[in-house]
Amino acid sequence: MDRAPGAAGPARVDATGWGWRHAGRRRAALQGIDLRIHPGERVLLLGPSGSGKSTLLHALAGVLGGDDEGEHHGRLLLDGRAPAEARGRAGLVLQDPDSQVILARVGDDVAFGCENLGIPRDETWSRVREAIDAVGLDLPLDHPTSRLSGGQKQRMALAGAIAMRPGLLLLDEPTANLDPVGVAEVREAVARVLDRTGATLVVVEHRVDVWLDLVDRVVILGADGRLLADGPPSVVLDARREALAAAGVWVPGVPLEVPEATDAAAPGAGPAISTESLGIGRPRGAVLHEGLDLVVPDASSTVLTGPNGAGKSTLALTLGGLLAPRAGRVVAAPRIARGIGDAPVRWRSRELLSRIGTVFQEPEHQFVASTVRDEVAVAPRALGLAPAVVDARVDEVLQRLRLDHLAAANPFTLSGGEARRLTVGAVLATRPSAVILDEPTFGQDRLGWVELVRLLHELVNEGTTLLSVTHDAAFIASLGGHRIRLDAQASVAAAAAGRDGRA
Amino acid sequence: MSTVDLADATTSVPTLRFVDRVNPATRLAAAMVLTTPLLLTVDWVSAAIALGIQLVLFALAGVTPGLLVRRTWPILVAAPLAGISMLLYGRPSGTVYWEFWLAKVTDGSIQLAIAVTLRVLAIGLPAALLFLRVDPTDLADGLAQVWRLPARFVLGALAATRLVGLFVEDWRAMSLARRARGIGDHGAVRRASTMAFALLVLAIRRGSKLATAMEARGFGADAPRTWARPSTVGAPDAVLVAIAAAVAAAAIAGAVWAGTFHPVWA
Numbered sequence: 050m051d052r053a054p055g056a057a058g059p060a061r062v063d064a065t066g067w068g069w070r071h072a073g074r075r076r077a078a079l080q081g082i083d084l085r086i087h088p089g090e091r092v093l094l095l096g097p098s099g100s101g102k103s104t105l106l107h108a109l110a111g112v113l114g115g116d117d118e119g120e121h122h123g124r125l126l127l128d129g130r131a132p133a134e135a136r137g138r139a140g141l142v143l144q145d146p147d148s149q150v151i152l153a154r155v156g157d158d159v160a161f162g163c164e165n166l167g168i169p170r171d172e173t174w175s176r177v178r179e180a181i182d183a184v185g186l187d188l189p190l191d192h193p194t195s196r197l198s199g200g201q202k203q204r205m206a207l208a209g210a211i212a213m214r215p216g217l218l219l220l221d222e223p224t225a226n227l228d229p230v231g232v233a234e235v236r237e238a239v240a241r242v243l244d245r246t247g248a249t250l251v252v253v254e255h256r257v258d259v260w261l262d263l264v265d266r267v268v269i270l271g272a273d274g275r276l277l278a279d280g281p282p283s284v285v286l287d288a289r290r291e292a293l294a295a296a297g298v299w300v301p302g303v304p305l306e307v308p309e310a311t312d313a314a315a316p317g318a319g320p321a322i323s324t325e326s327l328g329i330g331r332p333r334g335a336v337l338h339e340g341l342d343l344v345v346p347d348a349s350s351t352v353l354t355g356p357n358g359a360g361k362s363t364l365a366l367t368l369g370g371l372l373a374p375r376a377g378r379v380v381a382a383p384r385i386a387r388g389i390g391d392a393p394v395r396w397r398s399r400e401l402l403s404r405i406g407t408v409f410q411e412p413e414h415q416f417v418a419s420t421v422r423d424e425v426a427v428a429p430r431a432l433g434l435a436p437a438v439v440d441a442r443v444d445e446v447l448q449r450l451r452l453d454h455l456a457a458a459n460p461f462t463l464s465g466g467e468a469r470r471l472t473v474g475a476v477l478a479t480r481p482s483a484v485i486l487d488e489p490t491f492g493q494d495r496l497g498w499v500e501l502v503r504l505l506h507e508l509v510n511e512g513t514t515l516l517s518v519t520h521d522a523a524f525i526a527s528l529g530g531h532r533i534r535l536d537a538q539a540s541v542a543a544a545a546a547g548r549d550g551r552a
Numbered sequence: 553m554s555t556v557d558l559a560d561a562t563t564s565v566p567t568l569r570f571v572d573r574v575n576p577a578t579r580l581a582a583a584m585v586l587t588t589p590l591l592l593t594v595d596w597v598s599a600a601i602a603l604g605i606q607l608v609l610f611a612l613a614g615v616t617p618g619l620l621v622r623r624t625w626p627i628l629v630a631a632p633l634a635g636i637s638m639l640l641y642g643r644p645s646g647t648v649y650w651e652f653w654l655a656k657v658t659d660g661s662i663q664l665a666i667a668v669t670l671r672v673l674a675i676g677l678p679a680a681l682l683f684l685r686v687d688p689t690d691l692a693d694g695l696a697q698v699w700r701l702p703a704r705f706v707l708g709a710l711a712a713t714r715l716v717g718l719f720v721e722d723w724r725a726m727s728l729a730r731r732a733r734g735i736g737d738h739g740a741v742r743r744a745s746t747m748a749f750a751l752l753v754l755a756i757r758r759g760s761k762l763a764t765a766m767e768a769r770g771f772g773a774d775a776p777r778t779w780a781r782p783s784t785v786g787a788p789d790a791v792l793v794a795i796a797a798a799v800a801a802a803a804i805a806g807a808v809w810a811g812t813f814h815p816v817w818a
Binding site for chain 2: 154168428
């Protein structure tokens, strides 16, 4: 094993007829991969969900596991050695910012890889400072990692990887869970790191436009886990644009077939939910905002935007009757409250169901049943509907959201797009007058995105009031008929609809 | 998204003279040396001697009465509660002062109540105060570098503590989601069980991602590891352990001399 501290220089990848089958799966995740990546090349790896992109990245990082995790065919070499034997030659950054924070302080976290490689203490700290500087993380070494934003966490993970001086940088959807500011931060940091180190890059990402300027080669994997295309970005993307879009990849230049936002609320349509001098905050937490006077118009779509940490989710939960106001009031219009008092937080859990539904950011937080079918049936049953009515509603929702073939599956085993559809479906089953969604498009591929946005348009057309917390510019363009912007300070500006008013 | 900040617990605490210069792993050792002998006997003399000396020593280290109450109030509340239960239900002997159904206050139970109250304080206070400013990372460094516990085990446990804050957030979000799903009104037990299952799934997912991230940074390889943060022991460490041993010895000797020493096995 080569662990010489200065063994830098870009790495080379050679795959010959390589394939991998996870233990317990019938189908190979990857097969017959022939791929040569020259030192210093920058590769964007694309493919539909389940095409084995992450598997290839994990294999190159040497973390795929031993024979008990699965079996491989052919050869995969990093600088002529098996990747697991070449620890430190590849640095890997994963998608979820929260799950890859290892230690409590920024400096310690970045130093972790160097320690494991046996780098002497003085050199470790000089590398740590250099890496933190390279990713533009302008923070003291003892800064608590729990106080970092998502973009900062991803840059810290990048710093931890490059402090090991890897010849190959592997990024597995590093920006999928970030807001636009975080995406830009991470992209800039990667560009700076590559300019300084000249390392070979392999990045997996659904959003092609983020990385297009940075890569000089695009490799596409097919749904069957085989190599589909390989070449310069312009050539490959031009030839495969439509096919990639159909496979869920966000290719630039393919129009999204969804309606544009209009000021759909008819004149005179009153508020569905409004606030009077509302103060928001988590129980026992700090008050995040005071004096909010907002209106969510009836039977139309409103988006709630603003920087990270401004309290958007807290506001959404308060409007949805799940968190108590810290001051002031949330008022539900009579059409929504239907005779049980106008403060949603006073309603009983069961009374919320047909009035205001909330879709949480993490699907796993709201799953309560062991099958998809039961998951959709939970709320109608809680309403006390007759079994026949419950069955009819569940069938209708499953069919509408194309989940009927998954009726017996466990919700926790669904893909990201399916899980999102299920969370929306589970809320729709009780036909609430208003639906509040928290970051509904986070981590969605193009197919899941288009499907969700179309569904939400249908709901608005049927008279449902929508409020979505979002950072997603395309989502805002399609569903931002009304816009509420929540800034970090205690001030709120409600922007009217309009092309120029885009946040 | 805010997570529970374990680091916050240590930032707002005032410094302690001398104790702060001692390696956290040594503080763990000192707490064990001090309290283990006190677990071996149930008499009021040894506990009173130990507690008296401890209070003087911690006052010298800079523990003010206000700080004592703020940081150890659960122990201050628990100790008399333990005493009261002994007072009412401890083994009766001697004069009976008051009796009601199963409760009986006697000479013996009064003595036992005082002994138990003092003992909970004498064991609980030093444990809490010695660890007032211990950062989990520093403790792990000490356990791995000074005590030579396996790095794999210590660092794995340390990284797992990062996830605890996330689980607290998960639990809160899941409780709100239960209300939104229409099952927040009744059946708290059933609700908690669905939440516990979901938390388990999330914990396994987060844990395996964290393990992958750590492995990708070379963790778990057989090669020797270096430590970016030195964790050393010196004269203050030896002194603290010696003080702990001396306090324990004085307490036991005092009890033997007073004739109250009563080992739990006798």
